[in-house]
Amino acid sequence: MADKILKKLNIKVWRQKNAADKGRFETYTIENISTGSSFLEMLDILNDKLIIDGQDPIAFDHDCREGICGTCSLYINGRPHGPDTEVTTCQLHMRKFNDGETITIEPWRAKAFPVIKDLVVDRTAFEKILRAGGFISVNTGGVPDANAIPVPYEDAEESMDAAACIGCGACVAACKNSSAMLFVSAKVSHLAKLPQGKVEAKKRARRMVAKMDELGFGGCTNTGACEVECPKSISITNIARLNREYLLARFSE
Amino acid sequence: MSILNSKIPEGPLAEKWSRHKAGIKVVSPANKRKLDIIVVGTGLGGASAAASLAELGYNVKAFCYQDSPRRAHSIAAQGGINAAKNYQNDNDSVFRLFYDTIKGGDYRSREANVYRLAEVSPNIIDQCVAQGVPFGREYGGLLANRSFGGVLVSRTFYARGQTGQQLLLGAYQAMNRQIDKGNVEMYSRHEMLDVVIVDGKARGIIARDLVTGEIKRFGAHAVVVATGGYGNVFFLSTNAMGSNGSAAWQCYKKGAFFANPCFVQIHPTCIPVHGDQQSKLTLMSESLRNDGRVWVPKKKEDAEKLRKGEIGPNDIAEDDRDFYLERRYPSYGNLVPRDVASRAAKERCDEGFGVNAEGKAVYLDFKYAIERLGKDVIKARYGNLFQMYEKITDVDPYKEPMMIYPAIHYSMGGSWVDYNLMTTVSGLYSIGEANFSDHGANRLGASALMQGLADGYFVLPYTIGDYLANEIMTPKADTNTPEFEEAEKAVTSRIEKLYNIKGSKPVDYFHKKLGQVMWDYVGMSRNEEGLKKAVQLIREIRDEFWKDVKVPGELDNLNPELEKAGRVADFFDIGELMALDALNRNESCGGHFREESVTEDGEAKRNDKSFTYVSSWEYKGEGQEPVLHKEDLVFENVELTQRSYK
Numbered sequence: 001m002a003d004k005i006l007k008k009l010n011i012k013v014w015r016q017k018n019a020a021d022k023g024r025f026e027t028y029t030i031e032n033i034s035t036g037s038s039f040l041e042m043l044d045i046l047n048d049k050l051i052i053d054g055q056d057p058i059a060f061d062h063d064c065r066e067g068i069c070g071t072c073s074l075y076i077n078g079r080p081h082g083p084d085t086e087v088t089t090c091q092l093h094m095r096k097f098n099d100g101e102t103i104t105i106e107p108w109r110a111k112a113f114p115v116i117k118d119l120v121v122d123r124t125a126f127e128k129i130l131r132a133g134g135f136i137s138v139n140t141g142g143v144p145d146a147n148a149i150p151v152p153y154e155d156a157e158e159s160m161d162a163a164a165c166i167g168c169g170a171c172v173a174a175c176k177n178s179s180a181m182l183f184v185s186a187k188v189s190h191l192a193k194l195p196q197g198k199v200e201a202k203k204r205a206r207r208m209v210a211k212m213d214e215l216g217f218g219g220c221t222n223t224g225a226c227e228v229e230c231p232k233s234i235s236i237t238n239i240a241r242l243n244r245e246y247l248l249a250r251f252s253e
Numbered sequence: 254m255s256i257l258n259s260k261i262p263e264g265p266l267a268e269k270w271s272r273h274k275a276g277i278k279v280v281s282p283a284n285k286r287k288l289d290i291i292v293v294g295t296g297l298g299g300a301s302a303a304a305s306l307a308e309l310g311y312n313v314k315a316f317c318y319q320d321s322p323r324r325a326h327s328i329a330a331q332g333g334i335n336a337a338k339n340y341q342n343d344n345d346s347v348f349r350l351f352y353d354t355i356k357g358g359d360y361r362s363r364e365a366n367v368y369r370l371a372e373v374s375p376n377i378i379d380q381c382v383a384q385g386v387p388f389g390r391e392y393g394g395l396l397a398n399r400s401f402g403g404v405l406v407s408r409t410f411y412a413r414g415q416t417g418q419q420l421l422l423g424a425y426q427a428m429n430r431q432i433d434k435g436n437v438e439m440y441s442r443h444e445m446l447d448v449v450i451v452d453g454k455a456r457g458i459i460a461r462d463l464v465t466g467e468i469k470r471f472g473a474h475a476v477v478v479a480t481g482g483y484g485n486v487f488f489l490s491t492n493a494m495g496s497n498g499s500a501a502w503q504c505y506k507k508g509a510f511f512a513n514p515c516f517v518q519i520h521p522t523c524i525p526v527h528g529d530q531q532s533k534l535t536l537m538s539e540s541l542r543n544d545g546r547v548w549v550p551k552k553k554e555d556a557e558k559l560r561k562g563e564i565g566p567n568d569i570a571e572d573d574r575d576f577y578l579e580r581r582y583p584s585y586g587n588l589v590p591r592d593v594a595s596r597a598a599k600e601r602c603d604e605g606f607g608v609n610a611e612g613k614a615v616y617l618d619f620k621y622a623i624e625r626l627g628k629d630v631i632k633a634r635y636g637n638l639f640q641m642y643e644k645i646t647d648v649d650p651y652k653e654p655m656m657i658y659p660a661i662h663y664s665m666g667g668s669w670v671d672y673n674l675m676t677t678v679s680g681l682y683s684i685g686e687a688n689f690s691d692h693g694a695n696r697l698g699a700s701a702l703m704q705g706l707a708d709g710y711f712v713l714p715y716t717i718g719d720y721l722a723n724e725i726m727t728p729k730a731d732t733n734t735p736e737f738e739e740a741e742k743a744v745t746s747r748i749e750k751l752y753n754i755k756g757s758k759p760v761d762y763f764h765k766k767l768g769q770v771m772w773d774y775v776g777m778s779r780n781e782e783g784l785k786k787a788v789q790l791i792r793e794i795r796d797e798f799w800k801d802v803k804v805p806g807e808l809d810n811l812n813p814e815l816e817k818a819g820r821v822a823d824f825f826d827i828g829e830l831m832a833l834d835a836l837n838r839n840e841s842c843g844g845h846f847r848e849e850s851v852t853e854d855g856e857a858k859r860n861d862k863s864f865t866y867v868s869s870w871e872y873k874g875e876g877q878e879p880v881l882h883k884e885d886l887v888f889e890n891v892e893l894t895q896r897s898y899k
Contacts, residue, residue, distance in 0.1 A: 002562065003528065018810060037530040038645075044532055044761070051759040051805050051814065059811055061320060063493040065533045067641060068418055069324040084644070091644050116464055117811040124441075127321055131433040135426035136385045140305040140710045141376070143383035147340065150394025160387040160412060163419060167323060190387065197385050 003036035006094060010102040011046060013058055016115050023115065027102070035095035039082060040065060040072065042094055059118040067091040067231065070166030073173070074119055075106040080170035080229045088168060088231045108169050110178035112216045123169050125215040126183060132211035133204040134187040136197050149195050159193035162186045164232045171226035171234075177218030182226040184212050185242035186234045192245055202249035209246050257510070257869055257884045260671040261365040266890045267347075270369045273672065274715055278722035285310035288721050289473040289729060291458055293445045293500055295322030295428070297421055297702055298685025299479030301709025304427035307436035309714055311721075314471055315428065315437055316460060318444045318495055318816070323425045326481060326493040327705060330417025331538035331638065333399060333409035334381075334702040336374040341398050345406040347371045352891060354700060357403045357590050358665070358693020359843035359859060360893050361513070361867070363886060365672060366690050373711040374703055378410055380710055384423040388412050401698035402539055403590035403898070409699045414538055414638045420702055424709070443469075444816065445500045446744045448476055448507050448681060449737050455681035456730045457737065459744045463816060466809035468745055470737045472730025474721060475680045477713065478504055479705075482664030482686040484517060486824045486831065487776070488768025490661035491523060491536040497820040498827045501668050501687050509676035510869040510882065512669035512689035514827065515835035518696055518844045519777050520662035521594035524645055524655075525614040534660040535645060537617070538638055539698040542587045544622035544631060545655070547594070549606040549615050551575040559608045566608070566616055566654050577601055585898040592695045592844045592857075593898060595659035599777050600855070602658070609656050618654035659777060663701060665692040665844065666834075669869040669884075673716035674708060677871075680720060684708035689867065694843025751818045752808055756801030760817045763798040767791065767821070767828055775832050780848040784836040788829060795825035830870060830879060837881060840864045852895075861893050 009030050016023030030046045037045075040062050047057035063071040072089040076082035082092045097103060107115050112125040151159075163186070171182035188205050191197030197204075220239060227236045262273040280288065288311050292303040295317040303315040317325060337350040350371035355362060378396070382388065389397040389411050398407040412419035431437040442463040449457040449470075457472040483498030484490040505511045522537045550556045551573050558564045577597055579586045589597075598615045601607070608614050623631050628651060632639070639650045646656070668676045668683035670690055676683050685705040692700065731737075774787035798821070806812040841850040841857035842864070850858045867884040 034528050034530050036527045038532070041530050041532045045530060048759045048761060051803055052757070054805075056806050057814060059813060063319060063324055063495050064326060064329045065494055066329055066491075066535045067644075068329050068415065069319070069326070069493060070321075070328075071319060071324050086640065087644050091641070093645065093647075095647060120811060123320060127429075127439075127441075130426070131429045133433075135430045136383065137430060138380075138383045138427075139308045140301075140380060140427070140714065143379050146338070146375075146378045146382040146388075147395045149382070151390055152394055153390050153392045156387050156390045159385075160389075160419075163387050163412075163422065164415060166418075167321065191385050194385050194387065196383055 003034045006033045006035060006097065006099045007031060008100055009033060009097065011105065012102055013105045013119070014107055015058070015118055018117055019114055033094050035093065037094050038065070038090060039076070039092040039094065040090050059120045061120050062090055065090040068166060070168040073108050073121060073169060075108060075173055077104055080108070080173040081231050086231060086233055088166070108173040110172045112178065112180070113169060113172065125217070126167055126169065126180070128215060129180065129184060129208050129211045130187060133207035136191060137200060151194060155193050159190050162189035162193065162234065162238050165234050166232055168231065170229050170231060172217065174225040174229035175218065176223065176225070177221060179220045180212050180217040181220040181239050181242065182230065182234055182236065184208050185238035188242045188245055189238040192241065201245055202252060205242065205245040206249045255882055255884055257669065257882055258671060259363065259884060260673060261363065262672065266364060266368050269365050270372055277716065277719035280718045280722050280725065282310050284725040286312070288312065288724065289314065290475050290477060290717070291316070291471060291473040292477045292479060293458065294325065294479035294481060294687070295425070296325035296327035296479060296481055296685060297424055297705030298687070298709045299325070299477070300421065300424035300428045301706050302477055302479060302684060302713050303437050304424060304431055305710050305714045306717070307431035313431070313437045314440065314473065316440045316443045316445055318442065318463065320441055322428065322439065322441065323422060325421065326496050327421045327702070328418045329493065330702055331414045331536065332401065332540035333411035333416045333699040334377065334420060335401070335408050335697070335699045336378045336410060336703065337371050337408060338375050338378060340396060341407045343406045345408050349406065350374060350408065353404045354691070354697055355693070355891055356896060357697040358695055359896055360693065360861070360865070360888065361516070361842055361886065362691055362693030364888060364890055369712065370691050370704060370707050373707045376711055377703060377706045381420060381423050384427060386412060386419045386423045399540055400543055400588060402542060402588045402594065403585070403697045411540065414540070414635060417702060420706065424706070445503070446819070447503050447740045449740045450507050450678060451734065451736045454679045457732060459740050461744070464811050466807070466812065468741055470732035470741060472732045474724045474727060474730070475682065475717060477682040477684060478668065478687050479684045479709070480687050482667065483824070483827050484661045484664055486767065486828045487661040487771045488764050489526065489531060489534050491520060491534050494533060497823070499820050499823045501683065502823045502827055504668055504676060504678065504681060504683070506872050508678045508872070509681055509683070510669040510871050511666070511830060512867050512869045513666035513834065514831045514870065515775070515838060515845050516665035516694050516843060517661060518591060518663040518665060519595040519659045521591055521598055521659050522617060522657045523660035524642065525609055525658040526611065535641070536662065537642060537655060537657060539591070541617060541635060541638065544634065545587065545617040545619050546576055546621055547578050547587055547615055547617055548574045548576045549601045549608060553605050556606045556608060560610055560612055562610070575606070582898045589898045590695060590697060595777060596846060598659055614656040614658045616654035617657045619650060620654065623651065663696055665689065665694060665696055669867070673719060674713055675720065682713060682717060684713055694845055748808065748815065748819070751802065751822065752804050752815065754799065754802050754804070756803045758801055759803055760814055760821050763794060763802060764821045764824065766794050767824060770794065771828050775828065775835055778846050778848055779835050781836065784832050787832040791825055791829045791832065798822065798825065833879070834868050834870065837868060838864055859895065865893070
C-alpha cells in the first residue's frame with residue numbers, strides 16, 4: 001500500500017509531428033517515479049525533462065484527470081487505457097508497473113480517428129454520430145412536470161448504465177474492426193430505455209447507424225473486446241438492443 | 254453613489270422576475286434570424302445557453318478548448334442538483350431554497366438574483382427529465398432526492414455520482430440537435446484569447462485554433478462568456494487541467510469589472526495530496542457526508558502512530574474517536590456547509606491530529622452506515638465513488654475509512670454582472686461559474702449545476718433579448734475593422750513574446766510556485782501580513798516567468814505548452830487581484846477567513862457594518878493599481894445573522 005519508487009522506466013512512445021507525418025516510435029528513460037503517481041503524472045514529469053533538454057514534449061489528450069471527461073486516450077502495452085480494469089488512463093497508477101519495465105504507448109488506431117499529433121487523435125466522428133440523432137427533440141420550456149411520467153426503477157437504472165459512456169473511444173481502439181457499435185448502442189439504449197426517448201427511437205437508430213457507417217467505422221463481429229476495455233463497463237447487451245431497434249426501424253420503413 | 258447599476262427590479266421579492274420579464278423587450282422571430290451570438294465555453298451554462306438561444310432562432314457560434322463540448326468540466330460534478338420541488342413533502346419551498354442559499358453564502362449575494370435562481374430551479378428538473386437525463390428514482394417510478402450540506406431538507410436530485418455528467422450530456426445533446434439543424438456552429442479545440450469591443454459594445458472575439466495555431470476573428474451582436482472558474486490559480490485543485498480564468502480575465506482587461514475575486518471555495522472532502530509529483534486533486538462528493546462520519550483520533554499519540562503507519566484506523570477504539578463536526582455542530586453534524594467543514598478539518602490537523610504521513614488528512618468513515626444499512630445500499634448509493642477512491646489510493650473504503658482533506662474547488666467570484674447577467678461592457682454577458690452572481694462568499698453543494706442551467710436555459714435567453722432588441726438594425730459584425738485588427742495583433746504579439754523568451758524552465762515550474770504561494774497565504778486562512786507577502790511573491794514569480802519560461806514546440810501546430818503558458822500568465826494577474834481583494838475585505842465570511850476577524854470560540858466573524866458589499870474591481874492598465882467599486886447589498890427579506898450550524 002505504501003508508495004514505492006520505480007527507479008527506472010523505459011517509455012517507448014509514438015511520435016508523429018502532424019497528420020501528414022508518417023510517425024515512428026522513440027524510447028526515453030525516466031527515473032524515480034512514485035508508484036502512487038498517476039500514469040499521466042509520469043508523462044508530465046517526462047515532458048518537463050524533455051522541455052528542459054530542448055526537445056518537443058509528447059502531446060497527449062487529458063483534462064479532468066478523474067476519469068469522467070473522456071478526453072484521455074492512450075493505448076498502453078497493447079490495451080486501451082492500460083493494464084487495469086474499469087479505469088481511464090488518467091486513473092491508471094504507476095503501481096501497475098514494475099521497475100525497469102518498458103512501457104509502450106500508442107494513440108488510438110482507427111481510420112475514423114486520424115492522428116493530430118503524437119498521441120492525440122481527432123474524435124470528431126463521434127460528434128457527428130451524436131449530432132445525427134443522439135438526443136430527444138424537445139426545446140427549452142413547455143415540458144411537463146418531472147414527475148408526470150413515472151419511469152420504472154429498473155428502466156432508469158439500465159438507462160443510466162448506458163448513459164455512463166464517456167465517449168473516450170476505447171471501444172473503437174480495442175476492436176479489431178474499429179467498430180463504434182458499443183458507443184452508438186450506449187446512446188441509443190440510454191434514450192430508448194426511457195419513455196421520453198421512445199417517441200423518436202426508430203429515427204434515431206436509423207440515422208445514427210447510417211452516420212456511423214458513412215464515417216468509416218468497421219462492423220461488429222461480436223468479439224466483445226470493447227466491453228472488456230470499456231472504462232465504464234458498458235455492456236455489449238446494448239449492441240443487441242441497438243440491433244433490435246435498428247431492425248425494427250428498418251422493417252417499419 | 255456607485256457607478257454600478259445592478260438593475261434589480263422594483264417590487265416584492267417574489268414578483269421581481271415576473272415583473273422584469275414583463276417589462277423587457279422581445280425580439281421577433283424574423284429579427285432573431287439576423288442576430289449572431291457567440292458563446293464561449295460549453296459546460297452547463299454555455300451548452301444550455303447555446304442550445305436555448307439557437308432554439309429561439311438566433312445564430313449561435315459556440316467555442317470550447319476541449320476536443321468536444323461534452324468534455325467541459327461540469328461533467329465532473331458528482332453529487333447532485335438542487336431544486337425547490339418539495340417532492341419529499343418536507344416543507345421545502347422556493348423561499349426556503351432562497352434563504353438557505355443566501356445564508357449559506359454568508360449574506361454576500363444579491364437577494365433578487367438568488368430568489369430568481371430558486372424560482373426557476375423546478376423548471377430545470379422538468380427540462381432535464383424531458384431531455385432524458387436518467388435521474389435516480391424510487392421503486393414507484395418517481396424521482397428520488399438526497400440531502401446536501403447546509404440544509405435541513407432533501408432537495409437534491411442526482412444521477413448516481415455522475416450528476417454533472419448526465420446534466421451536461423442533456424445540454425450537449427440539446428446543442429447537438431441545433432448543430433444538426435445548422436443553428437449552432439461548433440468550434441472545438443478553439444480558445445478565446447480576447448474579446449473585441451467596437452464603440453463600447455462587445456462585437457466579437459479573437460480565438461486560436463489549437464490544432465493549426467491559426468488566429469481567427471469572429472464577429473457577433475453579443476458575446477456570452479461561460480468559461481467557468483479560476484481555481485487552477487492554486488495549481489492543485491479539483492478543476493480540470495485545462496480549466497482557466499483567461500477568458501474572464503481578457504474581459505476584465507477590456508472593461509468588464511471583476512467581482513469578489515477572493516471568494517473561492519475549498520471543498521472539505523478531497524483525496525489528500527501525496528508526495529510532490531501530484532498534478533491535480535480528486536473530489537469525493539459531498540453526498541458522502543450523508544452517510545459518512547468525519548473523525549480524527551482524540552489522542553495525539555494515536556494520531557502519531559497513524560502517521561507513522563504503526564496502526565490503522567480500525568485499531569482506534571470507539572471512545573478514542575473524535576467526531577469533531579458532530580461535537581462542534583450538533584444540529585447539522587457532518588452536513589455543515591463546505592467552508593465550515595474545511596476549516597474544522599484544518600483546525601484538527603494544525604493541532605496535530607492529522608492521520609496521513611503528511612499530517613494533512615482526516616477520516617470519512619462509512620462503517621456506521623454499512624452497519625446500519627448494509628453494504629449493498631452503500632454500494633448502490635456511492636459505488637462509483639468508492640471504486641474511484643480505491644483506484645487512486647489502493648485502499649478499500651468499504652473496509653477502511655477514506656482519508657480526506659480540503660482542496661480548492663470552485664470560484665464564487667467572477668465577472669460582475671447585473672440582473673440581466675450583462676457585465677459592465679454592453680453586449681458582453683457572463684453566466685455560470687464565470688460570473689459572481691449567486692453564491693456570495695460560499696456556495697452550497699449541488700447549487701453550481703443549478704446556477705449554470707438556470708442561467709443558460711431560463712435567464713439569459715430572456716434577458717439577452719432586451720439588449721438585442723436594440724441591435725436589430727445593426728448589420729453583421731465586420732471583422733476587418735481596426736478594432737479586430739488591433740485585437741488580433743495584440744494576441745499574436747503576446748503569443749510571440751511568450752514563445753521567444755526561450756528561458757530555462759517549463760511552465761509548470763512557475764505554476765507550481767504560484768500555487769504554493771496562493772495556498773499558503775491566500776488559501777483557507779488569511780491575514781494582512783501574509784496577503785501583503787503574497788502580493789510581493791506573486792510579482793516576483795511573474796517577473797521570473799516572463800524572463801525565464803521555456804515554451805517548446807511550434808506556433809503553427811498543436812502546442813499544449815503554449816496554451817498553458819498563456820493561461821498561467823493570466824493566473825499571476827488573477828492571483829494578485831485575489832490577494833488585493835482579500836486584503837481589502839477585513840472580515841471573515843464564507844470561504845474567506847481572515848484571522849483578524851473571529852469570534853471568541855474561533856468561528857468566522859462577519860463585519861456587516863463595513864463589508865456588506867460586492868467588491869468590484871476595475872482594470873486601469875498594466876502595472877496600475879485596480880480601482881475598487883462597491884455595490885452595496887441591500888437585504889429586505891432576510892435578517893442578517895451570524896451563521897450558526899450548531
